[in-house]
Amino acid sequence: MVEVTEPTVVIVGAGPTGLSAAAELRRLGVHGVVVVERDKEPGGIPRFTDHQGFGIQDLRRSMTGPRYATSLVRQATALGVDVRCAVTATKLADGSVELAGPAGIEVVRPRVTILATGARERPRSARLIPGDRGAGVMTTGQLQQRAMADRPLGRRAVIVGAEHVSYSAAMLLRHQGASVVAMVTEQPGHQSVAGADIVGRMWLKAPLMTATKVVEIIGRRRVEGVVLEEMSTKRRRRVDADTVVLSGDWIPDNELARRSGLEMDPMTRGPLVDASGRTSTSSILAGGNLVHPVETAGTCSLEGRLLARALAAGLADDPRSATGVRLHVRAPVAWAWPGRLDPTAVPPHVLFQLSTTTTARHAVMRQGTRVLGTTRLRHGRPGRSLRIPGTVAASVDPGGEDVTLEVES
Amino acid sequence: MRPAITEHDVAVIGAGVVGCAIARRLERAGLDVVLLDARGDVGDGTSKANTAILHTGFDTVPGSLESTLVTTGYKLLAEHAASAGIAVEPCGALLVAWDEEQDAALGDIRDKAIANGYLDAAIIDADEVVRREPHLGPGSRRGLEVPGESIIDPWSVSLSFAIEALRGGATIALGREVRGVEAVGDVHQLLLDDGATLRARWTINVGGLRSDEIHRMFGHHSFTVTPRRGQLLVFDKLARPLLNEILLPVPTERTKGVLVSPTVFGNVLLGPTAEDLDDIGDTASTEDGIAALLDAGRRVLPALLSEEVTAIYAGLRAATEHRDFQIESHPSERYVCVGGIRSTGLTASMAIAEHVAGLLAVAGESTEHGRELDATIVMPPLGETQRRPARDAALIERNPAYGRIVCHCEQVSAGEVFDALRSELPPSDLDGLRRRTRACNGRCQGFYCSTEILALADAAGLDLDPLGWSR
Ligand SMILES: Cc1cc2nc3c(=O)[nH]c(=O)nc-3n(C[C@H](O)[C@H](O)[C@H](O)COP(=O)(O)OP(=O)(O)OC[C@H]3O[C@@H](n4cnc5c(N)ncnc54)[C@H](O)[C@@H]3O)c2cc1C
Ligand SMILES: Cc1cc2nc3c(=O)[nH]c(=O)nc-3n(C[C@H](O)[C@H](O)[C@H](O)COP(=O)(O)OP(=O)(O)OC[C@H]3O[C@@H](n4cnc5c(N)ncnc54)[C@H](O)[C@@H]3O)c2cc1C
Numbered sequence: 001m002v003e004v005t006e007p008t009v010v011i012v013g014a015g016p017t018g019l020s021a022a023a024e025l026r027r028l029g030v031h032g033v034v035v036v037e038r039d040k041e042p043g044g045i046p047r048f049t050d051h052q053g054f055g056i057q058d059l060r061r062s063m064t065g066p067r068y069a070t071s072l073v074r075q076a077t078a079l080g081v082d083v084r085c086a087v088t089a090t091k092l093a094d095g096s097v098e099l100a101g102p103a104g105i106e107v108v109r110p111r112v113t114i115l116a117t118g119a120r121e122r123p124r125s126a127r128l129i130p131g132d133r134g135a136g137v138m139t140t141g142q143l144q145q146r147a148m149a150d151r152p153l154g155r156r157a158v159i160v161g162a163e164h165v166s167y168s169a170a171m172l173l174r175h176q177g178a179s180v181v182a183m184v185t186e187q188p189g190h191q192s193v194a195g196a197d198i199v200g201r202m203w204l205k206a207p208l209m210t211a212t213k214v215v216e217i218i219g220r221r222r223v224e225g226v227v228l229e230e231m232s233t234k235r236r237r238r239v240d241a242d243t244v245v246l247s248g249d250w251i252p253d254n255e256l257a258r259r260s261g262l263e264m265d266p267m268t269r270g271p272l273v274d275a276s277g278r279t280s281t282s283s284i285l286a287g288g289n290l291v292h293p294v295e296t297a298g299t300c301s302l303e304g305r306l307l308a309r310a311l312a313a314g315l316a317d318d319p320r321s322a323t324g325v326r327l328h329v330r331a332p333v334a335w336a337w338p339g340r341l342d343p344t345a346v347p348p349h350v351l352f353q354l355s356t357t358t359t360a361r362h363a364v365m366r367q368g369t370r371v372l373g374t375t376r377l378r379h380g381r382p383g384r385s386l387r388i389p390g391t392v393a394a395s396v397d398p399g400g401e402d403v404t405l406e407v408e409s
Numbered sequence: 410m411r412p413a414i415t416e417h418d419v420a421v422i423g424a425g426v427v428g429c430a431i432a433r434r435l436e437r438a439g440l441d442v443v444l445l446d447a448r449g450d451v452g453d454g455t456s457k458a459n460t461a462i463l464h465t466g467f468d469t470v471p472g473s474l475e476s477t478l479v480t481t482g483y484k485l486l487a488e489h490a491a492s493a494g495i496a497v498e499p500c501g502a503l504l505v506a507w508d509e510e511q512d513a514a515l516g517d518i519r520d521k522a523i524a525n526g527y528l529d530a531a532i533i534d535a536d537e538v539v540r541r542e543p544h545l546g547p548g549s550r551r552g553l554e555v556p557g558e559s560i561i562d563p564w565s566v567s568l569s570f571a572i573e574a575l576r577g578g579a580t581i582a583l584g585r586e587v588r589g590v591e592a593v594g595d596v597h598q599l600l601l602d603d604g605a606t607l608r609a610r611w612t613i614n615v616g617g618l619r620s621d622e623i624h625r626m627f628g629h630h631s632f633t634v635t636p637r638r639g640q641l642l643v644f645d646k647l648a649r650p651l652l653n654e655i656l657l658p659v660p661t662e663r664t665k666g667v668l669v670s671p672t673v674f675g676n677v678l679l680g681p682t683a684e685d686l687d688d689i690g691d692t693a694s695t696e697d698g699i700a701a702l703l704d705a706g707r708r709v710l711p712a713l714l715s716e717e718v719t720a721i722y723a724g725l726r727a728a729t730e731h732r733d734f735q736i737e738s739h740p741s742e743r744y745v746c747v748g749g750i751r752s753t754g755l756t757a758s759m760a761i762a763e764h765v766a767g768l769l770a771v772a773g774e775s776t777e778h779g780r781e782l783d784a785t786i787v788m789p790p791l792g793e794t795q796r797r798p799a800r801d802a803a804l805i806e807r808n809p810a811y812g813r814i815v816c817h818c819e820q821v822s823a824g825e826v827f828d829a830l831r832s833e834l835p836p837s838d839l840d841g842l843r844r845r846t847r848a849c850n851g852r853c854q855g856f857y858c859s860t861e862i863l864a865l866a867d868a869a870g871l872d873l874d875p876l877g878w879s880r
Binding site: 038039040086088090100101102103104105120121122123124125126128130131132133135136138139141142145146148149151152153154215216220221222251255258259 | 643646647690692693694695696698699717718719720721722799800802805806809810812813814817820852853854855856857859860863864874875876877
């Protein structure tokens with residue numbers, strides 16, 4: 001009879017978070033580390049993001065997304081991580097994980113499961129954009145995958161959104177010889193790095209239309225244009241286009257987490273976690289873009305390592321669930337990570353993003369009336385990460401009231 | 410020179426669910442049938458965009474043809490679905506009253522159900538309503554339960570009829586539009602868009618939104634179709650636990666209201682609107698329509714609104730100036746019109762087919778059930794409560810392709826996609842593949858999988874990419 005050894009840790013998702021957590025666990029001497037990935041290849045989203053800018057924070061050099069994905073996979077497998085592709089985690093219950101794939105359906109019972117299932121861009125339906133149903137509406141993720149598969153893209157595109165990923169879409173389209181007739185954002189400005197608007201205008205020839213929204217898509221078989229509304233005046237006009245790229249507007253891929261009954265954070269829409277990735281269920285951890293939609297691959301990768309270190313240190317004992325004090329946010333703060341603050345698990349930083357543009361200058365964290373920390377905002381734009389030094393968590397009173405994060409002038 | 414002329418016993422114009430049902434029924438009677446549709450796939454008009462409810466007929470107009478055909482069709486389709494493995498969930502329905510006027514109307518609706526021969530409808534009190542549906546918004550009152558109302562996979566129904574007709578020997582001509590008709594002696598000669606002609610002794614007009622136009626080609630003017638648009642929102646599967654049955658509005662003089670219903674695919678539907686249009690091609694959604702649906706949904710099931718919308722679509726009902734189905738037989742012309750099949754045609758489809766067979770019999774055709782198929786057809790199990798291939802260990806062991814999930818949101822395997830691509834009635838576009846497999850129908854709408862699925866189609870030699878072949 002074949003002896004079945006249960007894995008010690010099962011990690012769901014072979015993106016930067018999952019692969020980095022797995023590699024770190026092996027470095028710390030943990031045996032039986034299995035990563036399951038539902039796609040036929042590991043690497044996560046960076047596999048399709050064929051431009052520079054990956055690896056700076058974690059691997060200390062800049063490379064393209066696909067090369068970065070390959071490096072993470074190589075590193076993990078070289079350290080003895082068992083990466084299984086085309087395997088989907090379909091159910092988590094009572095410490096067991098159900099895995100489905102071409103080899104059949106298997107139930108494993110690891111000590112701990114780490115969810116690292118990432119985030120996706122919301123499609124047209126979720127954004128409730130009315131109009132005809134002609135083909136040519138896609139997310140950036142789809143655009144990138146089409147480009148990689150050498151499938152035709154449009155000639156005249158409207159890009160919805162003006163964050164990093166939107167400029168990444170614009171670059172790709174320009175590179176493929178298409179023109180970007182407009183980048184449209186409901187915000188008063190773009191949300192990418194300083195000067196992105198100038199680069200966009202001069203080099204990408206992509207006019208930025210701020211405080212504007214898409215109110216209709218026209219074209220029954222193929223997209224023929226969009227109707228844009230200038231939000232302040234309600235003036236509408238039609239712009240001809242054959243492609244509409246819906247960029248950004250991320251949502252965690254949270255189905256498995258929700259179906260497992262994990263307590264969710266209504267703001268991030270991912271599971272509620274502390275800085276060690278602990279959730280409301282002791283045997284399940286969660287990290288990466290599943291718990292903060294979205295941060296860079298490097299941030300996710302470093303967080304994966306952090307989770308692994310905390311986990312390895314505590315593996316001798318029984319794992320415990322997140323018990324820290326709740327961190328709530330006040331508008332225009334959209335969400336903050338970690339949603340539970342625990343003085344014994346101090347994060348490198350508290351991450352947060354805004355939902356609308358603000359002129360406020362500071363972020364303030366309070367427990368009751370006590371100010372835990374104040375930081376100057378690096379910018380006041382939504383869709384881009386902001387940070388507060390994690391040391392604030394150390395001063396949280398674990399028996400005290402909930403903590404709030406808000407912005408002030 | 411004109412292309413060759415083919416001759417058939419019966420030409421069925423329109424391969425919606427009703428046309429497919431008729432073609433299947435007449436084929437079984439031993440007639441040589443050709444089923445024509447202007448679109449590239451069967452069931453690609455109104456039949457693909459409805460609320461997918463298998464109606465008991467409790468609220469039809471008593472004594473109408475529709476009442477009879479819906480009541481009979483309900484039983485026939487339930488039997489067919491069970492034997493063909495098409496997903497049906499007998500979840501029942503609850504009409505919920507939200508104000509005094511609606512509350513007062515419940516008794517009349519129950520009486521109407523009885524007049525329609527449906528005896529199981531019962532009024533339940535306000536507390537019981539909330540107990541059964543704990544997620545209802547505040548302000549609900551009494552309700553009327555209709556336990557027989559069911560939900561069904563609407564796409565597999567049209568497909569199963571068409572495939573059975575095909576196996577029986579029928580010809581299915583897709584992408585062929587009927588442009589005109591001329592009588593040549595005893596037969597009709599149909600003129601098609603590509604210049605070809607086709608001869609048939611009998612013609613059945615099942616043209617849906619264009620049934621009036623075809624009717625006029627035959628020289629009849631008894632009705633005009635006014636498309637009545639119904640916009641619908643489909644919510645994520647994570648919303649499914651919010652309701653246990655179909656939540657129907659109580660119709661009053663002023664408004665018909667919208668329903669919230671589970672689907673056999675495990676989603677939740679909210680809709681439809683009712684807007685009279687003059688363009689039979691306008692299946693767009695609108696700002697006002699979406700806003701109205703969200704308002705209605707917020708009242709009935711507030712928690713629904715925090716779930717993701719995974720699809721927005723609109724269907725056009727073939728409404729006419731008459732209240733009933735427009736089914737007419739003109740035996741001397743060997744012409745039958747099946748028009749104005751507005752809002753219950755999915756349920757009534759098989760009964761309509763029996764009715765049409767009867768009309769032909771009256772005119773002297775032999776339409777007794779003749780041939781039975783060699784093997785009963787089995788449709789792929791697309792229902793959430795059925796055993797889907799990716800969850801079927803024994804099947805995966807025989808063929809690992811059923812374990813290779815390619816559409817993650819809907820858990821569709823490569824094996825199922827291959828089956829659809831290689832079937833006797835393959836899809837003509839990505840939407841056709843969605844209807845056959847559910848692939849790309851989920852919450853990500855192709856963010857993860859569309860490119861891989863298109864590549865599978867490429868490999869099978871089918872160009873399903875709406876934006877063109879891969880380079
Ligand atoms: C267009 C675009 C451009 C970007 N550009 C940059 C950039 O320049 N620099 C940068 O640093 N970052 C960039 N990012 C962000 C970066 O890709 C993400 O931060 C990173 O991929 C997040 O890692 P993750 O591991 O949390 O999630 P993901 O990379 O999304 O990985 C999650 C993995 O989990 C798998 N999975 C999900 N559910 C299951 C299940 N049930 N069973 C098995 N497997 C499952 C998924 O298939 C996926 O492979 C970009 C992202 C996009 C979309
Ligand atoms: C919003 C909405 C909700 C509904 N909900 C339900 C429900 O819950 N339950 C239920 O039972 N019913 C429901 N219905 C009704 C049901 O969908 C219809 O009654 C049914 O689909 C009608 O089928 P059909 O075959 O008559 O028409 P169609 O499906 O419209 O088919 C007609 C076909 O004829 C073809 N055609 C037309 N002219 C020509 C020509 N000249 N040459 C070649 N081909 C031609 C068209 O291309 C089309 O494919 C609903 C309808 C709507 C709009």
